Amino acid sequence: MSTPSPQSAETRFSNTFLRLKKKLERGVGEAIADFNMIEDGDTVMVCVSGGKDSYSLLSILLALRERAPVDFRIVAMNLDQKQPGFPAEVLPAYFESIGVEYRIVTEDTYSIVKDKIPEGKTTCSLCSRLRRGIIYRVAREIGATKIALGHHRDDMLETLFLNMFFGGKIKAMPPKLVSDDGQHVVIRPLAYCTENDIARFARAMDFPIIPCNLCGSQENAQRKQIKAMLAGWARDYPGRIESLATALQNVVPSHLADQRLFDFQGLDRHTVVAEGDTAFDPPELPRSGGDVIRITPLD
Template identity: 35%
Template sequence: MSLYLKLKRLIGRALHRYEMLSPGDRILVALSGGADSLVLTYFLAEWRRKVRFEYELRAVHLDMGFPRGPEYEEGLSRLEEFCRGLGVPFQLLRTDCGSRAMEAAERGKPSPCFVCSWYRRKHLFRLAGEEGFNKIAFGHHRDDLVVTFFLNMCFQGELSTILPVQEMFQGRIYLIRPLILVEKSVLKAFAQKRGFPVVENPCPFSGETRRVFMERWLEEHLYTINPKVRGSVFRAIFNWRPEYLPR
């Protein structure tokens, strides 16, 4: 099966199983510039030809305010061109999320990434509320779901993870994650094959986060035990048995 058909099948399954799309939806697509968000934008744009109703898309890229070189601005131009080719309006928001995260790191805060993420979502929620978008689409994938589960278990002391669909503000906004059934490696391979304009992440903390540590640990220590472990862990999150968990 080709990468395109595999992605089409898995994304379609997620869209239908969790009822992510409805007639008249106005959807903000969080376009970071990574392979995941580019594939997300591509398939959401393409899916409009497959459904019998209309929904609106707008890709929004948040400039986090991190120090960067001219290649970043060139990357933004390529992102806009990519969206134009898909018939998806592109919007750039300049923010200070990155500088706030760096300030938190300088003050010795343990998780500058949390600060950055919190402000990033705040900008997206504000934009959606002000301009009447009822859904925000994120490029979180199958590996993100598993890694988040382990992070919350190990560092927060709870069994939880990201959701395929998440209600916010009493239903005024919903977060949707159409890539939730797709492995990261498939998304990366498809983006490379299609020559998507991936923009390098300018975040100075990107290589040293807890998430990166957990990703590496799972790849190097858990998934190497047996080829079936990766799939079993993913299925276990959807196959919880509350009667065998202590209250």
Template identity: 35%
Template sequence: MIRINNIFELHNLKVDNYLFEVMEDSLKIINRKEKFEINLTYNKENVISTLETIKKLTEIKIVLDNFKDREILSYIESKGFNKLLWNPIGKAMHRFNMIEAGDRVAVGISGGKDSIVLFNALVRIKKIANLDFEIIPIHIHMKEDLSDLSELTAYIKKFGYDLKVIETNLGNLVKEKNPCFLCGRLRRGILYTFMKENGINKLALGHHKDDIIETFLLNIIYQGNRNIMKPAYFSEEHQVTVIRPLAFVEEKNIISYSKKLSLPILETKCPYETSVDSKRLRIKNIIKDISLETPDVRSTILNSINDLF
């Protein structure tokens, strides 16, 4: 993957068998081995579509490190995701009235695919909706985790936002029988405290359709209750509203979008996410197996708990 600040940085660039020549409003891509040329025109104010065309024709992935304002929406929306991503997000946002004018929305950025797609979705909504609300991206970072946050921070920055990083010794606290539940609870506790101190009234989390139905089945099978992850609810304890804009989006579509945009996903250091002893992973695999003969099983399960929302 090649990173550029503007299209003129491609001039005289040599990649594999290709040589780039950039003119004022056009560019030439010369294949020196097979002796052919590709000629493209471009708009300096919006080169996203040109970069996508280059990838299709040459398989060379080029991304902009700095966006002009008008390029942001073009980049986020990409192509082919209206039905899979933007429509279900819009449906959830509208049904549960997730964001209103004047809201200050904290976005939990774990660095995983779900939270980055959530961030993109909220930036998109702010661009296209007639709503004045604030987006505050926040990352809870364990001091024991040596992951490099520079790429994630730079990604958030090119949309015009600063990633707030809150360091914690959470890793030393999570030594319980059910570490995933406790870890999530402690992370949200840190977020709630920060929100209260900074007058932030809503918290956006990246849980998607698969998370909701997996949690429901986990509670049914292992806890004997019908508790669910609600797409939106008001926490009386913390006096904040929690929203999940990806509630109607299937994980496979988030994965497709993440791969197409080459999102800067942090490599997870958590051993519980892929552990063979993970009950959630077991449920996930069961649903995956059933979906082979019943492709709409996720929607069927979600519809069956619609009354609990």
């Protein structure tokens, strides 16, 4: 495991970093409160892959636990999938250095994936299913009441567009949900945090990052497209990504077309709805100062 250099240790205590740390902790704290993610007496199993997101999640949860109004147990969990060259000693050494309870699970999912998936095809789907099954099993073994994953706001938005563009669904990663097997509650405390802030935090903390070598440099092509699209919007249209994130919490079923969410067949002029037929009205966008910007539609 690498040790922080004097320079990185100094950066970690700079005013800029302390503001960033406070921002991330506030975001995680708000998400936990808004969605009631962690309760008194919970055992939270934090899945740590060795990447920047899960390291940051574990660090922030440990910091928040010190001053939380509820008492909860944290267990860090890593799945060693037996990828060639995986540095198995890194995470146990890191966990011991910070004094967190942990569980290392070794399962050769690498061989299964390589055997089942043809060369050149994306391995992510099968790998993810195998990994989820193992995570659920370990959560039962340690008595975890919550499973914490390191997905952040950008992951949630990317998933939203992936499902819309390629799956025909308006569906994202929720901050909190029941697991596939119905036995656990999965939480994403980084739901309000941006990938950029997490990356800056991880660099300053000098976490011993472990890259995923299961698929080499392979990346889901569709997710890569969505990530590039969102990055372009963030660069060219400041505030657009924040508006999209806000939209996830402002769904108006009467203005979509899902008959399972709204009774369109039974609707008549006496039906009470949140808004009338304002679909052709220009959207109102709030300014930072509280005023409203009205966008005039093109002819």
